[in-house]
Amino acid sequence: xxxxxxxxxxxxxxxxxxxxxxxxxxxxxxxxxxxxxxxxxxxxxxxxxxxxxxxxxxxxxxxxxxxxxxxxxxxxxxxxxxxxxxxxxxxxxxxxxxxxxxxxxxxxxxxxxxxxxxxxxxxxxxxxxxxxxxxxxxxxxxxxxxxxxxxxxxxxxxxxxxxxxxxxxxxxxxxxxxxxxxxxxxxxxxxxxxxxxxxxxxxxxxxxxxxxxxxxxxxxxxxxxxxxxxxxxxxxxxxxxxxxxxxxxxxxxxxxxxxxxxxxxxxxxxxxxxxxxxxxxxxxxxxxxxxxxxxxxxxxxxxxxxxxxxxxxxxxxxxxxxxxxxxxxxxxxxxxxxxxxxxxxxxxxxxxxxxxxxxxxxxxxxxxxxxxxxxxxxxxxxxxxxxxxxxxxxxxxxxxxxxxxxxx
Amino acid sequence: xxxxxxxxxxxxxxxxxxxxxxxxxxxxxxxxxxxxxxxxxxxxxxxxxxxxxxxxxxxxxxxxxxxxxxxxxxxxxxxxxxxxxxxxxxxxxxxxxxxxxxxxxxxxxxxxxxxxxxxxxxxxxxxxxxxxxxxxxxxxxxxxxxxxxxxxxxxxxxxxxxxxxxxxxxxxxxxxxxxxxxxxxxxxxxxxxxxxxxxxxxxxxxxxxxxxxxxxxxxxxxxxxxxxxxxxxxxxxxxxxxxxxxxxxxxxxxxxxxxxxxxxxxxxxxxxxxxxxxxxxxxxxxxxxxxxxxxxxxxxxxxxxxxxxxxxxxxxxxxxxxxxxxxxxxxxxxxxxxxxxxxxxxxxxxxxxxxxxxxxxxxxxxxxxxxxxxxxxxxxxxxxxxxxxxxxxxxxxxxx
Numbered sequence: 001x002x003x004x005x006x007x008x009x010x011x012x013x014x015x016x017x018x019x020x021x022x023x024x025x026x027x028x029x030x031x032x033x034x035x036x037x038x039x040x041x042x043x044x045x046x047x048x049x050x051x052x053x054x055x056x057x058x059x060x061x062x063x064x065x066x067x068x069x070x071x072x073x074x075x076x077x078x079x080x081x082x083x084x085x086x087x088x089x090x091x092x093x094x095x096x097x098x099x100x101x102x103x104x105x106x107x108x109x110x111x112x113x114x115x116x117x118x119x120x121x122x123x124x125x126x127x128x129x130x131x132x133x134x135x136x137x138x139x140x141x142x143x144x145x146x147x148x149x150x151x152x153x154x155x156x157x158x159x160x161x162x163x164x165x166x167x168x169x170x171x172x173x174x175x176x177x178x179x180x181x182x183x184x185x186x187x188x189x190x191x192x193x194x195x196x197x198x199x200x201x202x203x204x205x206x207x208x209x210x211x212x213x214x215x216x217x218x219x220x221x222x223x224x225x226x227x228x229x230x231x232x233x234x235x236x237x238x239x240x241x242x243x244x245x246x247x248x249x250x251x252x253x254x255x256x257x258x259x260x261x262x263x264x265x266x267x268x269x270x271x272x273x274x275x276x277x278x279x280x281x282x283x284x285x286x287x288x289x290x291x292x293x294x295x296x297x298x299x300x301x302x303x304x305x306x307x308x309x310x311x312x313x314x315x316x317x318x319x320x321x322x323x324x325x326x327x328x329x330x331x332x333x334x335x336x337x338x339x340x341x342x343x344x345x346x347x348x349x350x351x352x353x354x355x356x357x358x359x360x361x362x363x364x365x366x367x368x369x370x371x372x373x374x375x376x377x378x379x380x381x382x383x384x385x386x387x388x389x390x391x392x393x394x395x396x397x398x399x400x401x402x403x404x405x406x407x408x
Numbered sequence: 409x410x411x412x413x414x415x416x417x418x419x420x421x422x423x424x425x426x427x428x429x430x431x432x433x434x435x436x437x438x439x440x441x442x443x444x445x446x447x448x449x450x451x452x453x454x455x456x457x458x459x460x461x462x463x464x465x466x467x468x469x470x471x472x473x474x475x476x477x478x479x480x481x482x483x484x485x486x487x488x489x490x491x492x493x494x495x496x497x498x499x500x501x502x503x504x505x506x507x508x509x510x511x512x513x514x515x516x517x518x519x520x521x522x523x524x525x526x527x528x529x530x531x532x533x534x535x536x537x538x539x540x541x542x543x544x545x546x547x548x549x550x551x552x553x554x555x556x557x558x559x560x561x562x563x564x565x566x567x568x569x570x571x572x573x574x575x576x577x578x579x580x581x582x583x584x585x586x587x588x589x590x591x592x593x594x595x596x597x598x599x600x601x602x603x604x605x606x607x608x609x610x611x612x613x614x615x616x617x618x619x620x621x622x623x624x625x626x627x628x629x630x631x632x633x634x635x636x637x638x639x640x641x642x643x644x645x646x647x648x649x650x651x652x653x654x655x656x657x658x659x660x661x662x663x664x665x666x667x668x669x670x671x672x673x674x675x676x677x678x679x680x681x682x683x684x685x686x687x688x689x690x691x692x693x694x695x696x697x698x699x700x701x702x703x704x705x706x707x708x709x710x711x712x713x714x715x716x717x718x719x720x721x722x723x724x725x726x727x728x729x730x731x732x733x734x735x736x737x738x739x740x741x742x743x744x745x746x747x748x749x750x751x752x753x754x755x756x757x758x759x760x761x762x763x764x765x766x767x768x769x770x771x772x773x774x775x776x777x778x779x780x781x782x783x784x785x786x787x788x789x790x791x792x793x794x795x796x797x798x799x800x801x802x803x804x805x806x807x808x
Contacts, residue, residue, distance in 0.1 A: 263529060301528065352499070390491055390756070392756055399434070400426065
């Protein structure tokens with residue numbers, strides 16, 4: 001009875017509160033997608049809603065889908081999946097001090113994560129301080145990963161299962177941008193919390209940077225006691241595109257305990273290159289990213305855990321219809337295709353000299369419908385070939401996905 | 409609004425059509441006879457559920473330092489050594505050392521009998537001690553093991569001919585060894601001076617699938633269990649690192665994996681090869697047909713099957729004598745490996761053959777020609793076959 005009473009009161013108060021908000025005061029601040037910006041701007045290039053003259057604006061996005069997937073004739077059948085819902089809160093504390101946070105709910109992962117929560121302090125357009133929970137600028141996808149921006153339900157495999165997108169860390173750093181005519185140059189440099197031994201000791205049975213995401217202590221304690229350095233330089237020229245070069249590296253393992261040296265220091269180094277452009281006449285959007293990982297794995301461990309990885313993807317999106325469809329003005333239908341490749345273990349077996357497998361190739365054609373820029377309905381079919389570490393005949397996977405994603 | 413309706417209806421109908429037909433578009437299953445994994449036909453729902461649990465533990469459970477891996481180890485999971493339940497690769501070939509005769513292993517206090525050649529970060533792997541002889545063992549295929557487990561001791565003994573009374577050059581003896589405390593002898597077990605007939609492993613040194621599984625967890629992955637709580641690295645008794653139920657489920661999984669199925673059995677060349685296989689007396693050791701005794705699992709009980717083994721030890725000559733042995737076997741003696749599934753070996757060995765006990769043979773023909781000892785006569789007859797006859801016999805072996 002008490003619970004029922006509480007529920008009724010809560011609903012009543014909620015409705016009253018809603019009634020008190022004048023919708024005219026809600027100022028939608030759609031992202032300026034036409035403006036030339038860099039991937040590093042993605043955290044702010046989102047549609048926010050501000051209430052009246054409050055300095056706080058809010059936003060978010062959600063992703064859900066239907067999926068039918070099968071490997072070599074074995075399928076778990078049809079699935080409905082709610083991938084994630086993310087809430088943004090941004091605040092302009094003063095003209096040159098901003099705060100932005102991004103909280104992500106992933107029911108399947110039973111995870112509520114503060115993905116981004118950083119204070120930006122502008123000293124000069126070329127020198128801004130950023131501190132808090134940041135998205136390490138390795139590659140482009142880690143910074144620019146919002147579901148509604150993409151034509152596919154699945155995130156790129158190389159960027160999520162090899163690079164650990166989304167990878168956020170506690171730390172501080174600097175960034176800046178400069179414009180000159182058609183040119184735009186940006187840089188970022190951060191020192192943050194780091195990875196741990198789990199990247200070479202995990203249930204994935206392969207070197208996995210993403211395995212460190214399961215360690216909640218990483219936001220309070222660096223296993224190696226030494227920060228992870230991440231840096232990126234990006235350059236854009238209008239009508240050509242954006243090119244980004246990035247690096248992330250540091251000692252990852254716990255080599256000292258209570259002052260006693262218990263292991264060698266071992267490093268990981270990650271290099272990534274990303275590129276995106278829109279072809280001028282066809283308006284074909286192309287985005288691609290490739291990364292190389294080097295991890296110092298002890299020789300006496302197992303080659304199951306590779307010391308080198310590489311992989312990437314390329315998305316090609318071709319708008320084919322731009323008109324009013326079903327009453328939605330300026331809606332767009334696009335054809336898209338993603339090609340991706342990951343080699344989780346680059347190298348040769350010591351025993352045979354033969355190539356180590358553990359690699360994946362995937363092609364994913366799809367079609368998307370955007371009734372407006374911030375909302376996408378998308379359908380795709382994935383065909384994937386994945387080899388085990390021994391290089392045995394590839395397991396073939398097929399997957400249909402029909403999903404929705406929208407900013408709100 | 410009227411204009412929109414056909415578009416909406418067409419879109420919805422297309423979606424429904426895709427959702428209905430998607431099952432037919434995803435990659436189809438390989439033919440049943442082209443894969444080794446899968447349950448034996450005729451299991452109940454209850455047994456299939458248990459099979460699935462064992463399958464998950466065998467193939468999906470990965471060990472790391474967090475859940476007990478090592479400190480010394482060979483592989484990080486069962487499935488690492490037996491991809492698709494098939495034969496293993498040199499990457500996961502293990503090394504055993506320290507025993508030269510039936511008096512036992514003299515290097516148990518120096519890490520014997522198995523070398524844990526890898527170690528988790530911060531630890532050193534074992535080295536083969538000075539003076540110890542050793543042998544490399546390529547992981548075998550798992551399929552059909554439940555059938556082999558149920559062959560009666562009396563049937564195994566009936567195939568033995570220690571004195572070679574039939575003068576075919578083939579003797580064949582069982583490996584008698586002492587049972588570990590956690591292993592129960594089967595009904596009607598034949599005992600010789602307190603020792604029991606063992607049948608699994610390259611030297612037939614494992615009594616049954618529980619013995620094999622517990623030993624593999626302990627020696628290959630460094631995982632202690634309630635059956636064998638001694639840590640292979642420190643030699644100390646520690647808490648079990650895997651639930652007893654999981655071990656039992658894995659044993660059940662191995663017991664109920666289907667027997668490999670022959671392909672192209674009706675092909676004329678394959679049939680010619682089969683006849684040659686018998687004619688040159690390869691079947692003297694690689695017995696085509698055995699039968700199971702009673703099993704509470706009806707799908708395994710009193711069944712005839714075709715493994716091409718006699719589960720006995722045979723002297724294979726000096727070429728295959730590594731100077732290492734187990735149980736009562738001599739160093740030159742090896743248990744006849746089952747040939748079923750041979751033709752699918754490359755699918756689990758990375759696209760190449762790695763045959764014989766240590767993977768030294770890179771083709772079936774090379775494996776045949778490396779036979780010696782009791783198999784010398786058959787090998788010589790094989791070498792004298794014409795090219796077409798050899799091809800027919802190899803085709804037959806590939807069909808298994």
